[in-house]
Amino acid sequence: xxxxxxxxxxxxxxGGSLRLSCAASGFTFSNYWIHWVRQAPGKGLVWVxxxxxxGSTTTYADSVKGRFTISRDNAKNTLYLQMNSLRAEDTAxxxxxxxxxxxxxxxxxxxxxxxxxx
Amino acid sequence: DIQMTQSPSxxxxxxxxxxxxxxRASQSISNYLNWYQQKPGKAxxxxxSVASSLQSGVPSRFSxxxxxxxxxLTISSLQPEDFATFYCQQSYSTPYTFGQGTKLEIK
Numbered sequence: 528x529x530x531x532x533x534x535x536x537x538x539x540x541x542g543g544s545l546r547l548s549c550a551a552s553g554f555t556f557s558n559y560w561i562h563w564v565r566q567a568p569g570k571g572l573v574w575v576x577x578x579x580x581x582g583s584t585t586t587y588a589d590s591v592k593g594r595f596t597i598s599r600d601n602a603k604n605t606l607y608l609q610m611n612s613l614r615a616e617d618t619a620x621x622x623x624x625x626x627x628x629x630x631x632x633x634x635x636x637x638x639x640x641x642x643x644x645x
Numbered sequence: 646d647i648q649m650t651q652s653p654s655x656x657x658x659x660x661x662x663x664x665x666x667x668x669r670a671s672q673s674i675s676n677y678l679n680w681y682q683q684k685p686g687k688a689x690x691x692x693x694s695v696a697s698s699l700q701s702g703v704p705s706r707f708s709x710x711x712x713x714x715x716x717x718l719t720i721s722s723l724q725p726e727d728f729a730t731f732y733c734q735q736s737y738s739t740p741y742t743f744g745q746g747t748k749l750e751i752k
Contacts, residue, residue, distance in 0.1 A: 562741070572681075572689065572732055574741040586739045622688055629695045630736020631679040635688035 529553040529634045531623050536639030543613050543643070549606040549623030549636055557581070557601040560626050563608050565619035566638075573619075576608065577626070591617075613643045647671050647735050651744035657752040662723045666747045668716045668733035677737035678716045680709055683746075684729045692731075693718065725751075 535547040549561070563575040576587045576597040585597050596609040606623055620640050624632035648671035658664050668678065676696040681689035691700050693709035696716060706721040720727055728751050733744040 571746045572683075572734070572743040574739075574743070577739065577741075588740050626736075627694070629679075629698075630677055630741060631691050631694040631734070632681075632689070633691055633700070635690075638688060 529625070531625065531634055531636035533621060533623055533636040533639040536621065536641045538642045538644065539613055540645050541614060541643055544609070544611045545613065545641060547608040547610065547621055547623075547639055547641070549608075551604045551606065551625075554625070556599075556604040561599065561606045562624050562626055562632065563597065563606075564622045564624055564632070564635075565617075566622070567616075567619045570619075575621070578606070610641070613641075615643050617641060618643045646740055647674060647738060647742050649733055649735055649742050649744040651731075651733055651747050653747060654745065655748045655750065657750050658723055659752045660723050660725055664720045664723055664749065666718045666731055666733075666749075668711075668718070668744050670714045670716075670735055670737075673713045674735045674737035676712050677735055678709075678711065679734045679736060680707075680718045681732045681734065682727075682729045683732065689732060723749075 530552045532550045539545050562577040578585050578597045582599050594612045598607045620638040622638045623636045625634045627633045650669045652667050678696045680693040683689040692703050692707050697709045708719045731747045
């Protein structure tokens, strides 16, 4: 069974940092590109970042470029999102999602809530 | 960035109704359009990929159509479990943008 399990969310002050993890199981993690998508409370879905299967290619939304870093450890079947210089507008549930050819997200994690507040 | 506009933003319908949600892209995206259903407190679930391909396990009452800039999601006969929020998403180019969502409520 394919599973993606996020962790690392929590309450952080503006300007602070947090690292999210996404542990994958049930499939060959190193074969897939993985994305982060976030959802502010009561709002819609917003794409954040993606990383290629081997980690050599990364892409970011303009809103997080220069502050967030996506990475992966294929030996540990784990995806990461290092979030620095956090702002109130980064408050959201963060989902990791596996992408299939064609660009659709076929499996999602349950999400982890990040709250940026003083 | 490609803007995705869904309509309506909310919709009230009854069990058994036929419902159509539309999604318009700000530029042509060929058929790189996907539809998701999200229930409160849950992750989104893909229903339709590349405009019209029904995902495994998704009931056949869901269908998608369109190409270029205009797309539709149709539910042929609403069931109680279908009431949720629906999102379109373009995968033509990054950033992969979503529509603002359509909340489908029970009349």
